[in-house]
Amino acid sequence: MENLNCSLQTLRRLPYYLYYLRHCDEEYVSATAIAKDFRFNEVQVRKDLAIVSKTGGSPRKGFITRELIHDLEEFLGYNNVNDAIIVGVGHLGKALINYAGFKDYGINIVMGFDRIIKTEMLIGSTAIFPMDRMKNLVKRLKIKLGILTVTQKSAQYVCDRMVDAGIKAIWNFTPCMLRVPQDVMVQNENMAMSLAILSKHLNEEIDNETQALIGALEE
């Protein structure tokens, strides 16, 4: 599974390039320009692009924007649409269902499931079913991607059922570390991680201020 011909870090940067390119109306784009705008290292960007670009860039001009977008989308698999289910339809689940942007990433949320639902219902134009219909539906529709937005408590249980239904990639919005078989990938959307980084930054800043203050007082 780790036979990514591209490093994880690169893979993480690619969506930024794609976003940038999609909002760019120049015919050509250079790695240099992208690096400058993102304040990334120039070589890094060039190497990243070299991985995805089929034709490569021309010296002095750069890459053909349209082509590069296409290569990126193809590399990331945004061309083949990935159908997805979402399990757990609380605030976050609803927000994701209503988020229109997924189609730009080749994701199509076809249905949702929730414990509490006893009979089929709609959220926007998305049908929500009771949990016990998941396995059948997912298997029948051969859906491989599942979005997990349930509570912590039921996270592992629901995860197991998703795997059992044939889900191969789970986008995990719970703070739990899920146990899955080798062939299933979990991508953690870990807000706690971000919060940790921010919190540390803020507290270090406060420390710095305090020390500056102490320094000033001592003078």
Place this chain on the structure above:
Amino acid sequence: MENLNCSLQTLRRLPYYLYYLRHCDEEYVSATAIAKDFRFNEVQVRKDLAIVSKTGGSPRKGFITRELIHDLEEFLGYNNVNDAIIVGVGHLGKALINYAGFKDYGINIVMGFDRIIKTEMLIGSTAIFPMDRMKNLVKRLKIKLGILTVTQKSAQYVCDRMVDAGIKAIWNFTPCMLRVPQDVMVQNENMAMSLAILSKHLNEEIDNETQALIGALEE
């Protein structure tokens, strides 16, 4: 700003340990056990814990759970509560406002702002104000943390106004790369990044299946 005495990767793992410890009812916890449960490398966990733990662990027993939780919380700054504002109260904004879990991370969303709001209103128990009152309120309350959940279009503009109001750390839910001064930190909650990783995984899996099929046919 980069004087983190701990690597970024370590910082990212710490919230997992904290979550684990908070849900653990043993008196002692060992790095070995944590590593096993998370399927992390044992040495990695031990090193991570060594950074945050003040007293260290005892051979043969490990760390005192209660103490380790405390050390982690202190290290991450979850003890001092960070007040935060949220700007942009669409689906996602509302979901975040209603998310009760932030208090576990020392985050307290004290108010929200939105362009569309013309007069003060409430979402749950959180007051939402029109944008033009932001600078004044944020400055007065000395709030340093801002959550950005506006549309792409207005992201940089709103970001600039947050910085102008004195915000020092921005939790960015838009897909934009924000330009900020040196002393302001941006943490990108980049769903596109996660999607890229998942999409790549799914498409590689499909490729593998196809190749296996081709292989089978050739035999």
Place this chain on the structure above:
DNA sequence: TTTCATTTGATATAATTTTATCGAATGGAG
């Protein structure tokens, strides 16, 4: 046409992060 600045792609170096190995401490079992 010649020169020059820019950009690519390749190779080399540096930094960061992960993983392996080992001795020392310590509590429990025999």
Place this chain on the structure above:
DNA sequence: CTCCATTCGATAAAATTATATCAAATGAAA
């Protein structure tokens, strides 16, 4: 008490990721 398994903390090696440097290509300007 002695031995043993476990865990820690430290040091060393490996892997990954980021950055620096340089020649070759190419278009534009002189």
